[in-house]
Amino acid sequence: MARRGEQVRADVLAALLAYGRPTSAYDLLRDLQEAYPKMAPPTIYRALSALVEQGKVHRLESLNAFVACQCTHHDQAAILSICDDCGAVEETVAPKLLDQLTQLTKKSGFKAVRHIIEIHGRCASCGGSEAKA
Amino acid sequence: MARRGEQVRADVLAALLAYGRPTSAYDLLRDLQEAYPKMAPPTIYRALSALVEQGKVHRLESLNAFVACQCTHHDQAAILSICDDCGAVEETVAPKLLDQLTQLTKKSGFKAVRHIIEIHGRCASCGGSEAKA
DNA sequence: TGCGATCTGTTATAACATAACATAACAGAG
């Protein structure tokens, strides 16, 4: 039973990559149940937590969903642009911006530990910066 | 039945203000059920949605909770600093930062509509900027 | 081997949210 967990994590990550867009834990669960018919929610959540800790997966707080990290594993918090039309998610990094945020909140003695930045809108394909589709 | 809704909204807001910290919809529901014994979840959620639209309440996506807006009703997205220790939430506004974010994502044609910025950490009282409690 | 620590599996349930329909109130037409 021991190394089963790593297999599950790999499979979860593969499933997420196959989706290529935000996916709920339960959707992933349904997928994985084809390979592991008796898999239960905690297993998925454990795998996802591990993957998030490893930085291989982002959790989208505003969607209660997960998405595979697209970039080559940077450690800092990502800025996630979420298209409300097609669901596509784009990652951006901006160390300076994060630092500004940290400094800003530090003024009142706050110690920033984890930044969550999610921007909803419309991606280029869905008529983003120009007109409204 | 007509103006009952406004009363509910006022009561929800009052309850949130009384808490003074992030509160789940169901906690609010339990409170309001003292006044309205048969109140059901949709009623709370409708009231909260209305209050969020009015800018009187913020939804904390990363906590699945709600908090009364502390400042005098600014329209722009707030930066919410959340103390993981005591639960206190502080609001900050930073138009320039929001604009930077918008510009950043715009580079790839993304049209920002709604910014969600939540920063987890420790507030000053809980040993924020200095040592670790 | 026997023990404890840790990881994994399983059951059950808690917590969050909304779909779908029922009912009530009100505004305007007749």
Add this chain to the structure above:
DNA sequence: CTCTGTTATGTTATGTTATAACAGATCGCA
């Protein structure tokens, strides 16, 4: 004033997300 369409609200039921709590397996080590 009543009918009727529209909108707000109430209600039931259920869907969705997440975790507590315990059971069993594996492994390191004395």
